[in-house]
Amino acid sequence: MPATGHRVIGGKIVQPSSRRQSTSVFGNLDWFTVLIYFVLVALGWMNIYAVVYSPDNVVNIFSFDINSGKQLVWIGTGVILMIVLLVVDNKVYEHLAYPIYGAIILLLLFTLAVANPVAGSRSWLDLGGGIRLQPAELAKFATALAISKFLSNVSLRQQKMKDQMILAAITFLPAVIIILQNETGSALVFGAFILAFFREGMSPLILIIGGSAAAIFILTLLVPKLYLLIGIAALMGLAMFLDYRLMRRFKTMIALFVLVVGMVFSVDYFVNDILQPHQQNRIKALINPEADPLGYGWNVTQSKIAIGSGGFWGKGFLEGTQTKFDFVPEQSTDFIFCTIGEEHGWVGSTILIALFLLLMMRIVFLAERQKSVFGRTYGYCVVSVIFFHFVINVGMTIGLAPVVGIPLPFFSYGGSSLWSFTILLFILLAIDANRNRELVR
């Protein structure tokens, strides 16, 4: 390129915004995030190998016969994918947010219509040649784009009922289709966008009510209904006793209590009569693994034995015993954290948690430094999804979250998952690398 000091974009001549500013997207790239990304992917890859490793039959980590070899292909194609995402003009993400969203919704419906059930789930699209795609994974970034686009609309009134309804529709339409595909776990992820809404002005009350509702939900399954209601009544009484202002709102408090009673009973009804047996088991296993020791409780128990046996320092790379021999199912995908826990102990587990915290904090930092509402919202959407996956995936292996079949971002085995998170993150990095161009425009 001739050193003319300006570039041609879309037929218009654009001046570089600053002399110090690099013109290359790679020059402005947040390499710190990229580094964390590659560290996580590499560690995941090694652990995928550790899962299949058997001292009796050592297979090279690069062998395509085993998951680690295949994962390497996904990682390699992921790198190509990220370069494409970075060099494409970043404005397409904002301009084409709705078309992308629409296309993905159609793809989800198409999948629902044509997919052959795989283990009861109708979410896989067979592309031929043994390659399968799970469009539900792509729905995450598409929905994040659409939400960001909608919230960046200057004429938006968050307090208006109509806008709220549209936002909810954008968020939950893909989730509903995914539930119909029988992938409830993936659908739950869309609830995570509530964090992004909160940042963009949603009433904190919703967050608090949501949190309380979740707590009551779990407690309903854990504690006999009568004791639970007595306990809640006592708590409310104590609150009113301590704060006289609440005393004056006596009627409101009574109404609230009636609401809680209704919820407790409807949760009971929902879990025992509406949910399918396998969904019931997942929730019940969280509450009481012993209730179903050979079913879902088995997963949780085995996973805890594996992690617990790791001790402080772990048994060492490839030296795990519990995580081999298929004692923990879905070892490479949903229960990959067990391998870390067993082979690298508390130290390794904590380092991994710290790495995820670091990544999430960094994304919040990136989101906050965006000059557009679109960029910021998208950043929060990204971190919401990653956070949700992290909380559920790690939580279920240590018995703190229900067994929901969702992978650990960047870490678990599987092409769809790795690609999905790569797309999610690198669109943000592409937007971030070009954030200063917003001014020029």
Place this chain on the structure above:
Amino acid sequence: MNYLENRKYVIQAIFLAVGVVYALRLFYIQVVDSSYKQAAETNAIKTVIQYPFRGLIYDRNGDLLVQNTPVYDLMIVPKEARNIDTLRLAQMLDIPLEDARERFKKARAYSWVKPSIFQQMLSTQDFAHIQDNLIDFPGFYINARTARGYPHQSLGHALGYIAEISPKQLEDTSYQGYRPGDYIGKAGIEMAYEKYLMGKRGVKYKMVNVRGIDKGSFKDGAYDTLSIAGQNMVSTIDLDLQAYGEHLMNGAKGSVVAIEPKTGEILAYISAPFYDPNLFTGKDYGKNYMELLQDPDKTMFNRPIMADQNPPGSIFKLTQALIALEEGVINPRTTYACNKSLVNCHPHPSPLDLYGAVQHSCNPWFFQAYKALINQGKSKNTFTDTSLGLKDWREHVLTFGFGKKLGIDISGEKSGIIASTDLYDRVYGKNRWKYSTIYSLSIGQGELGVTPLQMANFMAIIANKGYYVTPHLIRSIGDDGKPLAENYERHYTSVKPHHYEPIIEGMAEVVRAGTARRANLEKVGIVVCGKTGTAQNPQGPDHAVFVAFAPKDDPKIAIAVYVEHGKWGGQSAAPIAGLMIEKYLTDTVTMKLQEKWVLSREYLNIKSK
């Protein structure tokens, strides 16, 4: 909008809170919680595969044939095995120092933290000796399991043995569910009834300390699955008879098979030389096995079902007579002269009818009877006629269970050989052989091969007057004691029952006043029907054969005795059969002279003719 920006702190606080809660939870699970702490100290909660007790096997009288005995594997975890006095260890285990070093190396190469076997199958005595010293060898501990054990030294060939599953079997999909190191039936009953005997594995989560000493089950065994023991079974074998038969055959080579005619139940199954099945348990199993495999007497050769290369000799004359009677070419009063120009014979009265011919085993008589059977004049061409005759004859013979596998319930059975038109066509050319080519079949020589099992089965057929039940070693599986229906099907021969009568009369004369007087049990009131035979052996002294059943009127036992290099059936095989029949029917042995004669082995030294 500034107040909204502060919400980022709320969000970050949520992240941080979750991170801290998870880290604390992990700390609790991995470091604090007592039930996991135990596991953390000892590397793992040991998932102990619960090997089910393999099914026991009883004999027909309820005596134990196969049981389970405890054995102990010495395990090593290299990481914990520090400062080991290798020399003392080698002395303790009674192995060369080099071996001990080699085993250390192997264990380290396998895994630093996972246990591997250092010394397999220590006996209870060895274990008691080592146990007290084990305290000085950190990283070593004992893993108890069970091996097969036998409260007797008999029946090795029929029982078979169990051993570690081979890599080849592991790859085979029909052995799904087996893991490396599992034991599996490798021969005999252990192999044939593997799926009933093995039971179902369970898993137990156990907490053990560094020395491998049990510290109780994990979480009170809430996740354990129980193993289900294999099914016990009842064999048809009479252990007393078996042991007595082995006593008589000790030092000889050959086979003894005894069958209860009506049921096909095998009462005794001897392949001599035999071996003590206890050799295949314990730590010297590999060495013992190789020694037996290479021994010149071919101990591992399962003679009763595998020795099918030798002709049956004179006992086959009975088959020929039965078929000739059925075809109507002779009757019991048919008389032939002992014409030695046809085929050689020994001195006896002449001419003879069927009874006499059986009693004196007259070769020319059977030459002529068989000729009448083969050349019935169905074709004018003598070549074609012989071919047609042989074809019909062969079909009769096959119904006696000769020339095919009988289907005994252990593997390795051979089918034997029965001369066929195809065989002669191949050797001599079509229409280029006639009776003079094949006459030796008439006296049980030539292109015939019969296993001892088939011989005993043949006796069962005569005792039953025309049918047999497939000989088998297992009567029932499980505790209900119900006989296995598939083992009790009757197979009928093509010869009608009344034709058996004159044969049986002749056989009674063989024992009373013929070639097998050494099997006579008239003194104890038992009428034995039998027939001697000599199987020509080009490699050395002829093999002796004696087949019999008794008592004549209500047969309870049919027996075939085959003594390699025993020369004449009457000298060696007959007394063994007589003694075993007496033992089985009366539970005592009164013919002490015969017993002494058999045990002296003098019959092996009689000069050959």
